[in-house]
Amino acid sequence: MAQTLQRTPLHDRHVALGARMVPFAGWEMPVQYEGVIQEHRAVRTDAGAFDVSHMGEIEVEGPQAHAFLQSVLSNDLDRIAPGEAQYTLLTNERGGMVDDLIAYRLGEFRYLLVVNASNKDADFRWLKEREVRGSEVTDVSADHGLIAVQGPRAIARLGLEPATPFTFSEEKIDGLEVMVNRTGYTGEDGCELLCMTDDAVALWDAVLERGAVPIGLGARDTLRLEVCYPLHGNDIGPDTDAISAGLGWVCALGKEFTGVEVLRRVKEEGPKRKLVAFVMDEAAIPRHGMPIEGGGEVTSGSHSPMLDIGIGMGYVPTAQAAPDTKLTIDVRGKPRAGHVVKKPIYKREG
Amino acid sequence: MAAAESYPDDLKYHEEHDWARIEGDEAVLGITWFAADALGELVHYEAPAQGTTVTKDSSYGEVESVKAVSDLIAPLSGEVIEVNQKVVDAPETINEDPYGEGWLVRIRLADASEVDSLLDLAAYKLVLADQ
Numbered sequence: 001m002a003q004t005l006q007r008t009p010l011h012d013r014h015v016a017l018g019a020r021m022v023p024f025a026g027w028e029m030p031v032q033y034e035g036v037i038q039e040h041r042a043v044r045t046d047a048g049a050f051d052v053s054h055m056g057e058i059e060v061e062g063p064q065a066h067a068f069l070q071s072v073l074s075n076d077l078d079r080i081a082p083g084e085a086q087y088t089l090l091t092n093e094r095g096g097m098v099d100d101l102i103a104y105r106l107g108e109f110r111y112l113l114v115v116n117a118s119n120k121d122a123d124f125r126w127l128k129e130r131e132v133r134g135s136e137v138t139d140v141s142a143d144h145g146l147i148a149v150q151g152p153r154a155i156a157r158l159g160l161e162p163a164t165p166f167t168f169s170e171e172k173i174d175g176l177e178v179m180v181n182r183t184g185y186t187g188e189d190g191c192e193l194l195c196m197t198d199d200a201v202a203l204w205d206a207v208l209e210r211g212a213v214p215i216g217l218g219a220r221d222t223l224r225l226e227v228c229y230p231l232h233g234n235d236i237g238p239d240t241d242a243i244s245a246g247l248g249w250v251c252a253l254g255k256e257f258t259g260v261e262v263l264r265r266v267k268e269e270g271p272k273r274k275l276v277a278f279v280m281d282e283a284a285i286p287r288h289g290m291p292i293e294g295g296g297e298v299t300s301g302s303h304s305p306m307l308d309i310g311i312g313m314g315y316v317p318t319a320q321a322a323p324d325t326k327l328t329i330d331v332r333g334k335p336r337a338g339h340v341v342k343k344p345i346y347k348r349e350g
Numbered sequence: 351m352a353a354a355e356s357y358p359d360d361l362k363y364h365e366e367h368d369w370a371r372i373e374g375d376e377a378v379l380g381i382t383w384f385a386a387d388a389l390g391e392l393v394h395y396e397a398p399a400q401g402t403t404v405t406k407d408s409s410y411g412e413v414e415s416v417k418a419v420s421d422l423i424a425p426l427s428g429e430v431i432e433v434n435q436k437v438v439d440a441p442e443t444i445n446e447d448p449y450g451e452g453w454l455v456r457i458r459l460a461d462a463s464e465v466d467s468l469l470d471l472a473a474y475k476l477v478l479a480d481q
Binding site for chain 1: 390393394417438
């Protein structure tokens with residue numbers, strides 16, 4: 001059955017730039033403009049602009065908003081003040097992950113959750129079903145455009161002042177009102193610019209005018225993989241727990257939230273398998289779903305544009321999880337050697 | 351730098367976007383500009399071993415871009431007598447020069463009459479028009 005793909009406010013801009021458009025999470029998105037490798041390197045060396053308007057925004061407001069979110073999100077919102085943000089997980093009763101997201105504390109009683117496009121509807125339903133009196137959950141995705149500007153020169157090119165990661169402020173860029181979030185998915189310095197839908201085209205033009213080059217989803221994936229940021233649906237999901245995934249650092253096991261008892265038990269007993277990063281020792285590119293000898297499986301794999309070798313992440317039995325452990329990946333029937341490395345796979349110099 | 355779109359007149363083509371340059375009882379094989387462009391910048395060439403046999407219309411190896419893997423379909427049958435090591439070491443050579451430096455294997459033809467079943471440039475252009 002043909003499904004109608006949604007388009008971001010920047011769709012016509014992507015087409016005019018010659019982007020190759022592909023379906024992604026129900027959206028028609030640019031996978032590349034000039035080429036994945038070139039775009040990847042532009043972000044590592046200068047500044048790139050990503051249309052991430054497909055991502056969802058959910059607002060939670062009211063006198064009980066804080067208490068409600070504390071009961072459904074894994075990280076501790078008491079640790080952030082208005083103007084600050086936090087990476088966190090929406091967990092299920094099995095200790096699995098409905099989604100991973102960033103919570104922005106807009107005010108004492110008001111939060112904005114920026115969630116994965118593919119999970120937005122499920123997240124909204126999940127929250128709506130559990131919402132308590134005094135906390136109003138609203139899907140505000142259609143009101144917003146979101147443009148990530150990432151790279152060592154991103155902040156300077158936008159004419160912004162340096163700021164602490166995971167903070168945000170209201171700024172004006174070319175007279176447009178923008179929420180500037182010091183967050184991203186590339187491992188580079190930069191920000192994510194949240195604007196009103198009607199301002200998205202003008203903001204995109206302003207960002208490109210300042211010298212950021214457009215970057216597609218192809219490079220977005222290789223950039224995040226080099227720095228080992230998990231992708232929900234690949235590396236983490238409803239059936240994987242945060243402890244095994246190496247996300248224990250965003251789980252406040254001292255507070256009560258959905259599935260916490262499962263996570264406490266996994267932590268206490270020690271995970272049976274772990275999500276590790278690895279690099280290939282011979283010419284081969286690991287891909288999602290490939291078996292790893294000994295009972296593991298590749299969850300993300302690609303070619304690293306910075307290291308020029310195959311890299312990946314995958315779950316392996318805990319005994320195989322230590323750095324330097326040799327792994328054998330089944331690459332379409334051929335055994336190919338790699339080894340576990342400490343995360344991240346790629347580190348920025350200096 | 352990726353090459354500009356082109357399809358030389360002196361090659362034979364296969365509908366899976368492979369080409370063959372016939373040289374006596376041997377042939378040089380590669381993929382067309384269209385295939386290389388569709389895949390994007392190539393980062394891996396899984397080549398057949400020298401001395402192995404390739405079979406017309408079957409896979410004899412793989413090429414991979416950052417995002418995708420593609421089988422290499424042999425336009426003709428024969429024995430692999432040479433693999434292009436330059437492309438093994440630098441797969442992007444295929445994007446840069448798909449019909450020259452970016453050739454993939456040289457084979458000794460098993461059955462020269464198979465050549466008659468391949469497409470000439472005009473016929474291949476009809477295949478491209480359908481894409």
